[in-house]
Amino acid sequence: MNKLKISQVQFTASHLPNVNAHILERLFKKTSIFNPHLICTPECSNIITKDKKYLQLHAPFQNQCPVLKMAKIFAKKNKVNINLGSLLLKIKNKRKLVNRSFLIGDNGVIIKTYDKIHMFDVKINNSEVHKESASFTAGNKIVYAKINKIKIGMTICYDLRFPYLYRKLAKTGSDIILVPAAFTRPTGKDHWHVLNRSRAIENNVFIIATGMCGVHHLNRKTYGHSLLVNPWGQIINSAKKDPKVLNTIIDIKEVKNTRKKIPSLSYD
Numbered sequence: 407m408n409k410l411k412i413s414q415v416q417f418t419a420s421h422l423p424n425v426n427a428h429i430l431e432r433l434f435k436k437t438s439i440f441n442p443h444l445i446c447t448p449e450c451s452n453i454i455t456k457d458k459k460y461l462q463l464h465a466p467f468q469n470q471c472p473v474l475k476m477a478k479i480f481a482k483k484n485k486v487n488i489n490l491g492s493l494l495l496k497i498k499n500k501r502k503l504v505n506r507s508f509l510i511g512d513n514g515v516i517i518k519t520y521d522k523i524h525m526f527d528v529k530i531n532n533s534e535v536h537k538e539s540a541s542f543t544a545g546n547k548i549v550y551a552k553i554n555k556i557k558i559g560m561t562i563c564y565d566l567r568f569p570y571l572y573r574k575l576a577k578t579g580s581d582i583i584l585v586p587a588a589f590t591r592p593t594g595k596d597h598w599h600v601l602n603r604s605r606a607i608e609n610n611v612f613i614i615a616t617g618m619c620g621v622h623h624l625n626r627k628t629y630g631h632s633l634l635v636n637p638w639g640q641i642i643n644s645a646k647k648d649p650k651v652l653n654t655i656i657d658i659k660e661v662k663n664t665r666k667k668i669p670s671l672s673y674d
Contacts, residue, residue: 477508522538
């Protein structure tokens with residue numbers, strides 16, 4: 407199969423996992439007319455807040471997460487693959503959480519999980535300070551998976567600023583790299599589009615960048631602007647700042663064709 411139908415679900419998540427499960431199920435149902443092979447959601451799809459203590463208390467364990475449970479049932483019932491961009495989850499007997507991406511097969515079974523490697527420890531301005539490493543355990547494994555014989559690399563948000571990760575995924579033969587995100591508005595405005603296009607151009611891959619949007623618990627704000635970038639670096643579909651479902655058909659042959667034109671991967 408060369409053609410792949412992608413639905414990207416950009417939405418405004420709540421601080422309540424049960425609410426997010428209902429929101430996402432409704433939005434997943436909206437994709438049914440398009441009949442996608444793969445549905446993608448943003449980072450923090452199950453819970454988002456500015457309050458670290460609230461997050462530690464209310465993030466669910468993986469086996470109790472209502473968003474994951476709903477997505478597995480939906481995938482099996484509708485025979486669709488789903489990337490839950492990331493879920494923030496407790497780990498038994500651990501103080502810190504994980505920021506974990508899931509690729510669920512069209513049989514409702516988890517194919518692969520990826521734990522975010524790069525922790526978002528930044529001071530953008532006096533009011534926008536993040537220190538993910540205080541609350542999360544970083545992952546240490548590069549992860550890719552196959553659906554419909556197409557190889558897909560998995561990343562999350564801040565990973566986007568570390569080109570070697572994308573190079574390694576491209577070197578494995580990945581045709582697509584997923585970039586679920588909850589980008590801040592200041593960095594989104596200045597960096598989001600150019601970083602996603604750069605990763606696509608450098609590696610001749612499709613970038614599926616699905617963003618969280620809106621204003622969340624305790625006034626946390628995210629940028630939105632989901633993108634789908636082709637291996638030539640062109641944005642072939644995009645959203646703005648509001649919730650939206652983006653539907654796109656991509657042709658995987660473009661990866662091979664672009665790598666023939668500019669075979670930079672072969673010389674690295």
